[in-house]
Amino acid sequence: MYKAQHGIIILSLLIVVYKGLMHTFIWPVDIVELALELVMVVTCCAVMYYIEQLKSSPRIYWLLLLGSGLYYFSSYFDALEEFFLEKPLGYLNIAEVVKAVGFILLFIGIHSLISRHRLLIKELKIAAQTDHLTGLLNRRAFFERMLSNSQVFENTQGAFLLMDIDHFKGVNDNYGHALGDTVLADTAISLRNSTREYDILARWGGEEFLLYVNDITQDKALNIAEQLRRHVEALSFDYKGEKIHCTMSIGLHSVNVNCNVELEVACADKALYQAKSQGRNRVIVYNEAEFAAAEQKTGTPNPNHKIANG
Numbered sequence: 001m002y003k004a005q006h007g008i009i010i011l012s013l014l015i016v017v018y019k020g021l022m023h024t025f026i027w028p029v030d031i032v033e034l035a036l037e038l039v040m041v042v043t044c045c046a047v048m049y050y051i052e053q054l055k056s057s058p059r060i061y062w063l064l065l066l067g068s069g070l071y072y073f074s075s076y077f078d079a080l081e082e083f084f085l086e087k088p089l090g091y092l093n094i095a096e097v098v099k100a101v102g103f104i105l106l107f108i109g110i111h112s113l114i115s116r117h118r119l120l121i122k123e124l125k126i127a128a129q130t131d132h133l134t135g136l137l138n139r140r141a142f143f144e145r146m147l148s149n150s151q152v153f154e155n156t157q158g159a160f161l162l163m164d165i166d167h168f169k170g171v172n173d174n175y176g177h178a179l180g181d182t183v184l185a186d187t188a189i190s191l192r193n194s195t196r197e198y199d200i201l202a203r204w205g206g207e208e209f210l211l212y213v214n215d216i217t218q219d220k221a222l223n224i225a226e227q228l229r230r231h232v233e234a235l236s237f238d239y240k241g242e243k244i245h246c247t248m249s250i251g252l253h254s255v256n257v258n259c260n261v262e263l264e265v266a267c268a269d270k271a272l273y274q275a276k277s278q279g280r281n282r283v284i285v286y287n288e289a290e291f292a293a294a295e296q297k298t299g300t301p302n303p304n305h306k307i308a309n310g
């Protein structure tokens with residue numbers, strides 16, 4: 001499909017050869033005009049080559065190809081007029097008309113190309129920020145969103161909720177990876193539907209989700225966490241007629257002004273670990289004094305403790 005430019009390139013080369021021969025028999029040879037002709041044909045070939053390399057949509061390909069082709073050949077349409085005693089288009093110069101049409105096609109082609117390019121960049125940006133299975137932000141995008149909102153979050157209390165589906169390995173092992181994916185996708189929908197537009201929700205890892213809720217007290221954040229936990233508990237998944245249910249453990253860490261995301265998430269992670277070790281399907285709030293004492297007692301840090309990395 002993207003080969004039509006070869007015809008134009010061959011045609012333009014033939015024109016240059018023809019002009020070269022004509023000039024050879026006319027003395028003195030107009031070297032400058034011949035050189036300019038050659039520059040034109042080389043640039044025309046280069047343009048055709050790049051249009052082919054673009055591998056854009058067929059519409060854009062033809063617009064650019066016809067536009068640049070007509071624009072290039074417009075100067076040779078003068079010759080056509082020599083065959084007519086009167087100008088075929090009345091007072092209009094046919095070469096100028098062809099040039100104008102070529103220019104319009106080129107303009108539409110370039111405009112379409114730029115619009116398509118913008119769309120592609122937008123799609124790429126979204127793809128780079130999104131987890132493809134759940135449609136949530138990925139970990140990197142979560143950090144970026146926290147950073148870009150840092151001024152809004154300044155001087156307000158917020159909360160990190162680190163959520164992890166319980167015994168998820170068992171879901172995969174017993175019902176298959178496809179059902180595991182469905183559980184992740186539906187859990188993400190449930191979480192998204194239960195959060196506010198300006199909360200920041202991301203898939204943090206395999207079966208882990210992270211939510212940052214801004215401008216909220218610890219008690220209210222605890223209510224939200226409980227609600228999210230109950231919503232996930234209420235989900236049901238069909239496996240060959242059997243109804244499957246999952247639960248989720250949550251580590252909650254309430255933060256004050258200007259928090260360091262990595263450090264605060266690590267605290268939420270400690271609370272999540274406690275929620276897992278206390279039987280799962282529960283919310284545990286991080287309490288610095290309590291956790292420090294517990295760690296001292298058991299010897300810090302807990303070897304099973306998962307530390308969230310940025």
Ligand SMILES: Nc1nc2c(ncn2[C@@H]2O[C@H](COP(=O)(O)OP(=O)(O)OP(=O)(O)O)[C@@H](O)[C@H]2O)c(=O)[nH]1
Nearest residue numbers: 164165166167168169170172177180181206207276
């Ligand atoms: N289906 C599916 N499974 C995933 C995906 N990402 C990670 N996993 C699985 O998630 C499981 C996580 O298992 P574990 O870390 O052992 O945790 P768990 O079984 O949930 O146990 P607890 O967290 O202690 O309750 C592993 O089996 C991973 O293979 C994914 O995108 N799709």
